[in-house]
Amino acid sequence: MVPVEAPYDDRLLHQRVVGGDDTALGEVYDRFAALIYGLAVRVTRDRVVAEDITQEVFLTFWERPLAYDPGKGTLRAWLATIAHRRAVDHVRTEERRRVSSLGPRLFEPEPERLEDGVLAADEAKRVRQAVTKLPDTLREAVQLAYFGGRTYRQVGEELGVPEGTAKSRIRMALRRLAEELAEEEV
Structure with missing residues (x-):
């Protein structure tokens, strides 16, 4: 697979966030929040959880901006990947919680x-x-x-x-x- 380099403005925004520029994080949020939120809603089907996931994604980027490598792809794709993983993790956790609450009641009465x-x-x-x-x-x-x-x-x-x-x-x-x-x- 051929790496897809991030656009120049992604690189500049990334450099500004790495430098601690909180206005750059605001710009990243303005550009990608709707995408991240929409993706999280589609996966979780829960607007409140999607809001939390959206916040977590941008907090992750703010706290660890060097985790993003502009040489490997766009900032949009990287943020969307984080959001998707978090949403899937949430769904899996909820499914396990739901199933485990049914399991003992139905199959292992105490x-x-x-x-x-x-x-x-x-x-x-x-x-x-x-x-x-x-x-x-x-x-x-x-x-x-x-x-x-x-x-x-x-x-x-x-x-x-x-x-x-x-x-x-x-x-x-x-x-x-x-x-x-x-x-x-x-």
Whole structure:
């Protein structure tokens, strides 16, 4: 791949930011804030989170301007890459948090009283029955992830599919399980 050098004005702005010129950072913000915010909104689908990511991107540039190398590409592309990575990290973190909050409740009940244990065992039985009703592709993915403790990547490798496909199957399986269990009031 042939490196794409940054335009002259990107280089000048970068040099001014490296020199501590906060007006240069303001110019960078004015030029790229809408792009960064829009990208973060598209990925996270959350305007408040997108605002935070936008601030983080420009703060990163202000605190570590030498991390940007104008010889490797445009400032626009570099800032957009940082924003995209942060947004994806946020989405992944939220997904893990959501899944982990479902996991113990659905698959590993921790009863405090005997009757809670009986109810939890009944719920676990219903969940396992609902899992058996899933199509093979979805059932295998969710069993590997939740009963086997595998990551999305490991599920994909074991099933011979891309990681994104494994994620989609797991999400679809969880959605179907939630619908089925809601009908049974579990």
